[in-house]
Amino acid sequence: xxxxxxxxxxxxxxxxxxxxxxxxxxxxxxxxxxxxxxxxxxxxxxxxxxxxxxxxxxxxxxxxxxxxxxxxxxxxxxxxxxxxxxxxxxxxxxxxxxxxxxxxxxxxxxxxxxxxxxxxxxxxxxxxxxxxxxxxxxxxxxxxxxxxxxxxxxxxxxxxxxxxxxxxxxxxxxxxxxxxxxxxxxxxxxxxxxxxxxxxxxxxxxxxxxxxxxxxxxxxxxxxxxxxxxxxxxxxxxxxxxxxxxxxxxxxxxxxxxxxxxxxxxxxxxxxxxxxxxxxxxxxxxxxxxxxxxxxxxxxxxxxxxxxxxxxxxxxxxxxxxxxxxxxxxxxxxxx
Amino acid sequence: xxxxxxxxxxxxxxxxxxxxxxxxxxxxxxxxxxxxxxxxxxxxxxxxxxxxxxxxxxxxxxxxxxxxxxxxxxxxxxxxxxxxxxxxxxxxxxxxxxxxxxxxxxxxxxxxxxxxxxxxxxxxxxxxxxxxxxxxxxxxxxxxxxxxxxxxxxxxxxxxxxxxxxxxxxxxxxxxxxxxxxxxxxxxxxxxxxxxxxxxxxxxxxxxxxxxxxxxxxxxxxxxxxxxxxxxxxxxxxxxxxxxxxxxxxxxxxxxxxxxxxxxxxxxxxxxxxxxxxxxxxxxxxxxxxxxxxxx
Numbered sequence: 001x002x003x004x005x006x007x008x009x010x011x012x013x014x015x016x017x018x019x020x021x022x023x024x025x026x027x028x029x030x031x032x033x034x035x036x037x038x039x040x041x042x043x044x045x046x047x048x049x050x051x052x053x054x055x056x057x058x059x060x061x062x063x064x065x066x067x068x069x070x071x072x073x074x075x076x077x078x079x080x081x082x083x084x085x086x087x088x089x090x091x092x093x094x095x096x097x098x099x100x101x102x103x104x105x106x107x108x109x110x111x112x113x114x115x116x117x118x119x120x121x122x123x124x125x126x127x128x129x130x131x132x133x134x135x136x137x138x139x140x141x142x143x144x145x146x147x148x149x150x151x152x153x154x155x156x157x158x159x160x161x162x163x164x165x166x167x168x169x170x171x172x173x174x175x176x177x178x179x180x181x182x183x184x185x186x187x188x189x190x191x192x193x194x195x196x197x198x199x200x201x202x203x204x205x206x207x208x209x210x211x212x213x214x215x216x217x218x219x220x221x222x223x224x225x226x227x228x229x230x231x232x233x234x235x236x237x238x239x240x241x242x243x244x245x246x247x248x249x250x251x252x253x254x255x256x257x258x259x260x261x262x263x264x265x266x267x268x269x270x271x272x273x274x275x276x277x278x279x280x281x282x283x284x285x286x287x288x289x290x291x292x293x294x295x296x297x298x299x300x301x302x303x304x305x306x307x308x309x310x311x312x313x314x315x316x317x318x319x320x321x322x323x324x325x326x327x328x329x330x331x332x333x334x335x336x
Numbered sequence: 337x338x339x340x341x342x343x344x345x346x347x348x349x350x351x352x353x354x355x356x357x358x359x360x361x362x363x364x365x366x367x368x369x370x371x372x373x374x375x376x377x378x379x380x381x382x383x384x385x386x387x388x389x390x391x392x393x394x395x396x397x398x399x400x401x402x403x404x405x406x407x408x409x410x411x412x413x414x415x416x417x418x419x420x421x422x423x424x425x426x427x428x429x430x431x432x433x434x435x436x437x438x439x440x441x442x443x444x445x446x447x448x449x450x451x452x453x454x455x456x457x458x459x460x461x462x463x464x465x466x467x468x469x470x471x472x473x474x475x476x477x478x479x480x481x482x483x484x485x486x487x488x489x490x491x492x493x494x495x496x497x498x499x500x501x502x503x504x505x506x507x508x509x510x511x512x513x514x515x516x517x518x519x520x521x522x523x524x525x526x527x528x529x530x531x532x533x534x535x536x537x538x539x540x541x542x543x544x545x546x547x548x549x550x551x552x553x554x555x556x557x558x559x560x561x562x563x564x565x566x567x568x569x570x571x572x573x574x575x576x577x578x579x580x581x582x583x584x585x586x587x588x589x590x591x592x593x594x595x596x597x598x599x600x601x602x603x604x605x606x607x608x609x610x611x612x613x614x615x616x617x618x619x620x621x622x623x624x625x626x627x628x629x630x631x632x
Contacts, residue, residue: 062434110617117371117433121571122616125609128564132606247560251445254438287453294446301439302422 005183006265023172027165035280036164042276043171044233049256049268050178051225057263058186059218060198062116065107065123066226067245067253068130073100073227074234074244075134078148079141081235089154093231097224104223108216127245134242147240154235167236174232175269178225183265185221194218195263248290252279255297261307270308341473343593349482351589352489356544357562358569358581359493360537366576367513367533369427370436374415376563377447378408378538382545383554384451387462390546397465401488404542411447412538413531419443420530427516444559452556459553462546485547492540493582499536500578509533513576565592568608572615574622584622 008016027036052066077096080087087095111122134142143149155166185191193214196204205211234240243249252275260271275293282289304311357379364372382404389400419439426432464481471477500506508529511519520526541562545554548562569588573580588608595604615622 060431062437110613114616114620117365117437117575118571118616118620120434120437121371121567122613124567125571125612125616129606129609129613132602132609136602251441254441258438287449289449290445291449291453294442294444294449297442297445298419298439301435301442302419305426305435 005180006187008183020176024169027168031161033160033164036161036168038276038280040164040167040171040236041233042272043168043175044229044236045253045256045276046268046272047171047174047178047229047232048226049253049260049272050175050182051222051229052253053257053260053262053264053268054182054185054225055218055222056257057261057267058182058191058198059194059215059222060263061111061215061218062120063111063123063219063222064120064250065126065130066222067250068127069100069104069107069223070226070230070233071130071134071240071242071245072103073097073230074147074240075142075230076100076227077231078143078151078234078240081151082148085152089152089235093154093228093235096231097227100227100230101220101224104226105216105220107223108219111219112212112215127250131242131245134245142242143240147242147244148234149239151234151238153238167232171232174228179265179269186265190214190217198263251290251297252293255293255300257307258297259300259307261309264307264309267307267309274308338474338476339597342476343590343597345472345476345478345593346596347586347590347593349478349486349589350592351586352486353544353547354562354565354569354588355493355582355585356489357541358566358573358585359496359578360540361566361570362573362576362578362581363496363509363537364534365570366578367509368420368436368530369433370420370440371433371570371575372534372537373437373441373563374412374419374443374447375537375541375566376559377444378412378541378559379545379548379562380451380554380556380559381411381447382408382542383462383549383558384455384460384545385542386546386549387460387554390463391461401465401543401546404546405539408542408545409535409539411542413535415440415443415538416531416534420534421527424527424530444563448556448559455554455556457556459555460549462549462554464550465547481547481550485544485551488547489544492543496536496540497578505529505532564605565608568612571612571622577622580622 030036048066048070051070052063055061055063055066073096075096076099077092080092080095081089084092107123107126111119114122134147137143153163154170155163158166186195193204193209196207197209197211197214201211230240233244256271256275257268258271259274260267260269278292278296279289282292300307306313357375360378361372361375364370364375385404385407386400389395389403390397395403419442420436423432423435423439426435429435464479466480466484468480469477470480470483498506500510508519508524509532511522511524512526512529516526544562545558549558552558565588569581569584572588573582573584591608591611592604595601595607599607
């Protein structure tokens with residue numbers, strides 16, 4: 001049975017509902033400002049990862065320029081917040097997302113002419129150019145290395161704990177909406193086309209699907225969400241440093257996606273959660289943070305293809321197979 | 337005129353060293369279809385070997401270069417065994433290139449941070465291989481160190497060419513690049529060839545690292561910039577094309593030298609990456625690359 005969001009059993013729906021309610025109630029009982037800041041930052045990274053997973057995992061385009069798109073969302077919304085203070089901050093963030101989506105579509109056209117590893121190199125080049133321009137800060141468009149330290153946040157009037165709580169809920173709402181959107185897109189015409197282009201490009205094109213149109217749409221949607229994440233980050237942190245689109249955050253995000261399981265709906269959730277916990281635990285051993293990251297990435301790619309979600313899926317199938325075997329044995333008449 | 341002499345002299349020096357680092361990436365891509373992101377870390381490791389041998393043990397520069405070659409050769413071989421060999425059976429899957437891109441990148445992250453923990457974030461001065469300057473023209477001079485660097489890079493690249501053209505192992509490497517299955521059926525020891533190729537490529541980068549360490553510093557992130565330049569070179573030349581890589585290396589070297597003299601150092605990378613964006617739009621496989629045809 002395939003519903004609006006793919007095949008989700010009633011039990012699954014109940015679990016999802018309970019999860020959302022628990023997540024929504026969480027900040028009412030938990031107040032530690034240090035960990036709340038980490039959690040909200042993690043939520044924003046999760047939004048970025050959901051957007052990246054859509055283009056990297058589901059559409060199968062090796063786009064390594066997503067962090068630049070994310071940054072452009074932050075710069076776009078930041079510029080609006082500073083220069084057109086009449087525009088409400090939430091609208092500025094959404095417009096930043098639109099700006100990122102447009103740039104992402106423009107990036108898609110040259111990128112989709114290429115194949116394989118050239119795609120990653122072109123998008124990576126794009127990210128490098130954006131980063132250098134941002135550091136050089138022409139006409140104060142990007143705020144330089146510190147990135148708009150004077151922007152107003154979404155909730156300028158709230159005290160610290162309410163501020164964190166409000167951002168927690170805003171980001172959680174964006175995450176829930178985008179997860180459902182991705183689940184719906186996954187089994188929509190667009191999602192089926194994208195996955196089919198990823199797995200069998202020639203056959204899909206022969207069946208009359210336009211690969212370029214589908215992938216350009218994927219770039220646009222993914223860029224929009226990445227831009228929203230960028231705007232949220234800027235308004236939450238009140239700055240967007242250029243190191244946010246450096247190699248370290250990129251490797252961290254890629255590892256999150258790979259650990260969770262590329263191309264799945266829940267993969268980014270699981271990967272981001274696991275790595276945020278590990279990185280926070282290792283915060284007192286800064287040298288180990290990335291050493292562990294590199295080793296984990298290597299081990300997961302080689303030994304657990306499909307990430308945690310893929311692993312759970314395999315274990316689940318094996319379990320069901322055992323249960324089915326046992327049931328068969330039970331049905332057999334007892335000897336004698 | 338002074339400008340032109342300075343641009344050409346520095347361009348040749350830069351081009352040679354980029355060629356040395358990038359030609360290894362080309363060799364690996366040509367044989368294994370892997371874009372080796374750990375190549376930059378090999379430059380970094382080479383720099384530390386040079387620092388260890390020259391600055392703290394005061395050995396002969398030639399010994400230091402040989403040490404760097406041997407150490408990065410071993411490290412490159414180990415990298416292949418860890419990050420590529422387990423994936424060889426998946427090499428016909430669509431995402432093989434991406435997966436190995438990620439695993440070699442993971443090795444790069446790992447090596448950089450091991451260096452960071454072991455040596456700290458400090459920059460270490462690596463002594464030059466040869467001292468002194470050669471005066472070229474009206475105040476334009478070039479150090480003997482840079483000249484040696486260019487000369488040894490050219491010699492090593494020539495050596496690599498001879499190795500590929502004349503030796504049995506070189507023949508095997510080319511055979512694998514052309515048709516893996518055919519090579520395998522003719523008893524080419526493919527599983528030993530891959531580590532050898534990656535070790536060789538890493539060793540070239542390692543030797544380059546000793547020279548670059550003296551030009552700049554040995555530090556955990558010393559490999560990042562050479563990697564970014566090598567990526568530009570291999571894309572521009574067309575992945576897998578050795579001659580294309582050579583042309584591209586000198587082209588990039590000249591461009592960098594021109595930017596430094598006429599525009600300013602900060603604009604070098606944006607200009608080069610901007611050029612890449614434009615070139616890839618019009619020539620999707622670089623200057624000399626070709627989509628499916630096998631190169632080397």
